[in-house]
Amino acid sequence: xxxINPEHAVGLIGGLVGLIxxxxxxxxxxxxxxxxxxxxxxxxxxVVTAGVHLALIPHHLAHEPLTSALFLxxxxxxxxxxxxxxxxxxxxxxxGLLIATVIGYLVYVGAGLEGPDQVGVATKLIxxxxxxxxxxxVRGETRRTHxxxxxxxLGVAMPLLVVMTGATVWIVDLxxxxxxxxxxxxxxxxxxxxxxPAQVDAxxxxxxxxxxxxxxxEDWHAAWAAGYRPGGSNxxxxxxxxxxxxxxxxxxxxxxxxxxxxxxxxxxxxxxxGAMFQMKGxxxxxxxxxxxxxxxHQHENICITPFGFEFSLMTPFANCAFGAIDISASPMLHxxxxxxxxxxxxxxxIAPSVVAALDRT
Amino acid sequence: xxTTIHESSRPEGAFIxxxxxxxxxxxxxxxxxxxxxxxxLHMAALGLVTLMxxxxxxxxxxxxxWRRLWARxxxxxxxxxxxxxxxxQLLLPIGANRGPVALLVDIVLPVAVVWLLWDKKTxxxxx
Numbered sequence: 405x406x407x408i409n410p411e412h413a414v415g416l417i418g419g420l421v422g423l424i425x426x427x428x429x430x431x432x433x434x435x436x437x438x439x440x441x442x443x444x445x446x447x448x449x450x451v452v453t454a455g456v457h458l459a460l461i462p463h464h465l466a467h468e469p470l471t472s473a474l475f476l477x478x479x480x481x482x483x484x485x486x487x488x489x490x491x492x493x494x495x496x497x498x499x500g501l502l503i504a505t506v507i508g509y510l511v512y513v514g515a516g517l518e519g520p521d522q523v524g525v526a527t528k529l530i531x532x533x534x535x536x537x538x539x540x541x542v543r544g545e546t547r548r549t550h551x552x553x554x555x556x557x558l559g560v561a562m563p564l565l566v567v568m569t570g571a572t573v574w575i576v577d578l579x580x581x582x583x584x585x586x587x588x589x590x591x592x593x594x595x596x597x598x599x600x601p602a603q604v605d606a607x608x609x610x611x612x613x614x615x616x617x618x619x620x621x622e623d624w625h626a627a628w629a630a631g632y633r634p635g636g637s638n639x640x641x642x643x644x645x646x647x648x649x650x651x652x653x654x655x656x657x658x659x660x661x662x663x664x665x666x667x668x669x670x671x672x673x674x675x676x677x678g679a680m681f682q683m684k685g686x687x688x689x690x691x692x693x694x695x696x697x698x699x700x701h702q703h704e705n706i707c708i709t710p711f712g713f714e715f716s717l718m719t720p721f722a723n724c725a726f727g728a729i730d731i732s733a734s735p736m737l738h739x740x741x742x743x744x745x746x747x748x749x750x751x752x753x754i755a756p757s758v759v760a761a762l763d764r765t
Numbered sequence: 766x767x768t769t770i771h772e773s774s775r776p777e778g779a780f781i782x783x784x785x786x787x788x789x790x791x792x793x794x795x796x797x798x799x800x801x802x803x804x805x806l807h808m809a810a811l812g813l814v815t816l817m818x819x820x821x822x823x824x825x826x827x828x829x830x831w832r833r834l835w836a837r838x839x840x841x842x843x844x845x846x847x848x849x850x851x852x853x854q855l856l857l858p859i860g861a862n863r864g865p866v867a868l869l870v871d872i873v874l875p876v877a878v879v880w881l882l883w884d885k886k887t888x889x890x891x892x
């Protein structure tokens with residue numbers, strides 16, 4: 405949902421073309437100046453969304469003729485409404501088409517017929533904006549018809565459609581992640597599918613070298629003395645302790661100098677779970693000696709707050725809570741020295757049951 | 766649709782955009798709250814602040830609709846701050862998302878509100 409499906413990129417061009425065409429031609433309508441600016445803006449936005457839908461037809465035509473036909477009907481209907489803004493039932497027809505289009509998209513995404521992406525979400529935002537502009541009553545209208553209904557429709561439909569869009573896109577993205585997304589907010593390095601014997605040996609070597617190198621840090625005082633400092637609240641199940649000197653130096657997968665250590669926050673103090681190697685730059689995945697066994701991962705679109713080094717996920721509408729900013733963390737690779745039954749020694753996460761068991765002992 | 770008009774509908778347009786912005790912030794606030802359950806108390810607190818801000822933005826939109834002069838000033842200030850903050854986030858090399866949704870929500874929307882409320886003719890409609 406945070407990326408543009410390459411096959412949908414043409415939709416952005418279609419939308420821009422629609423915008424230029426709308427701004428250039430709709431003003432030639434003889435009654436353009438006789439309607440409120442909100443109606444004119446809604447008409448322009450409907451041509452934009454028409455442009456997006458029409459541009460997507462060629463790609464879908466071969467494999468999804470029904471979808472292409474719906475895109476064609478949708479695009480033509482939006483254009484027809486955009487040029488008939490003086491029609492008596494224009495608001496009702498526009499609201500109906502806009503609501504149906506947004507719900508239709510959500511049904512497609514929910515049913516797995518379409519993957520949620522930036523082009524889809526952006527188009528829905530334009531349609532919801534057009535809906536609000538089409539419905540909002542304006543001062544000075546000579547025909548003050550159905551104003552209370554329009555207010556009610558606007559007050560209910562806009563929040564509902566935005567929340568439904570966000571929830572559907574988010575749920576689908578989490579339930580059916582991209583193959584490279586192992587969990588929310590993390591993207592895995594591309595590797596071969598099955599490890600070769602040489603890669604298995606290399607992964608084993610990395611594991612044993614790292615485990616031996618960080619053994620002294622089982623006593624957290626030693627880690628502190630070496631320059632590792634905890635980040636985040638110690639009320640969380642585990643904490644990453646980072647060594648800024650090693651981060652700045654940019655050591656690459658050096659078992660003697662891992663950029664981070666991970667400790668479980670147990671009632672009897674920090675218990676070492678493993679090490680974390682981190683690359684210096686975003687999108688620069690590190691060496692991958694174990695192939696799929698030692699794939700690095702990068703956290704993208706996470707909202708991080710400097711207050712206690714805590715994070716959440718960016719919404720589908722590209723927002724974070726106030727005080728948090730959207731960032732991507734440079735690629736990292738964990739080496740878990742405790743048994744991690746769910747994902748193994750190089751998994752993105754440690755199983756919560758492992759941390760809970762350590763806390764009980 | 767016989768809608769000959771005498772007044773600018775820019776405040777109504779700005780109201781719609783402010784309402785949208787408040788809904789986006791409401792979603793951001795709500796989505797932060799579950800992280801509080803996982804022990805991220807600061808994030809939960811920020812989520813609550815964001816929800817309060819979303820409510821305030823919605824009320825600000827209504828005040829703009831009612832053509833209150835103070836609301837125009839506050840909305841302009843808010844959106845200029847939003848544009849500057851978003852531009853910094855997008856320009857700094859911190860890996861922030863630069864997709865079309867981020868550009869629409871964080872840049873185009875606040876710039877559109879500023880454009881709608883800025884000119885003198887619109888200002889004269891506020892009291």
